[in-house]
């Protein structure tokens with residue numbers, strides 16, 4: 001039974017950022033030169049991550065998602081997947097990636113115990129992909145998506161952050177993909193965090209508008225289900241099997257059903273994505289903290305979870321960029 005927070009929400013999900021580094025420089029996420037990377041010694045070792053997940057599992061956490069930066073740039077990630085997959089109580093192990101390296105590792109990740117992947121993809125136009133990511137090729141991410149499906153890391157869900165004037169003119173093209181049964185596209189409202197507040201402010205597109213555009217062009221969206229226990233609301237086009245999801249942290253926040261904690265790559269436990277409050281786990285871990293002591297710190301984080309975010313009151317977290325938290 002997951003541990004309940006002060007608002008009776010069962011906390012069953014831990015997002016683990018394994019690195020702050022990335023092989024892309026998305027314009028709404030970080031500056032061209034990147035952000036000052038954390039020193040190697042500041043980053044949790046795989047054994048330390050394993051201990052935190054083991055402690056969390058004994059408190060009812062059953063789902064783990066590996067994130068970054070870009071998780072696949074960290075060496076030996078397949079090894080971490082097999083370490084976590086062996087922990088009793090973890091029955092859903094997923095990863096979010098930009099897909100650039102996925103074709104290379106998909107089979108190994110599946111064999112190591114990874115269940116499924118979400119792939120971040122904000123455009124279907126090669127030129128625009130280069131402009132948005134500054135470093136990547138669309139073909140690599142599309143090959144990654146195909147490799148993820150072939151390896152059985154399904155459903156492969158595509159995460160598309162919609163930004164006005166950047167890619168909002170492609171929402172119908174993305175929706176059209178879901179006419180194929182194995183395409184699952186989730187549109188996400190851009191969230192202000194750290195340095196990207198301008199992008200989020202000027203580029204914000206409410207999902208209601210995205211839905212209207214899709215229904216105007218492609219017809220009615222009917223409610224659908226796609227598992228995974230996340231905040232997305234799923235629909236499908238009539239007569240199709242693929243799904244379209246909407247994630248609305250701004251226009252219709254879902255904090256009332258929040259079920260998660262986040263572990264940053266440098267070992268801080270973050271009760272809420274959109275609050276700067278964190279609990280340091282790295283120091284106690286390196287001082288030899290027992291599993292029981294780590295469990296106490298996790299319970300402290302659960303109890304520190306806010307009822308909701310306060311973006312509408314212009315309370316915007318400043319302490320980290322999204323790439324340092326892993327979304």
Ligand code: SF4
Pocket residue numbers: 253254255258259260271272273274275306307308309
């Ligand atoms: S903003 Fe915070 S409380 Fe709301 S869903 Fe996200 S993590 Fe949970």
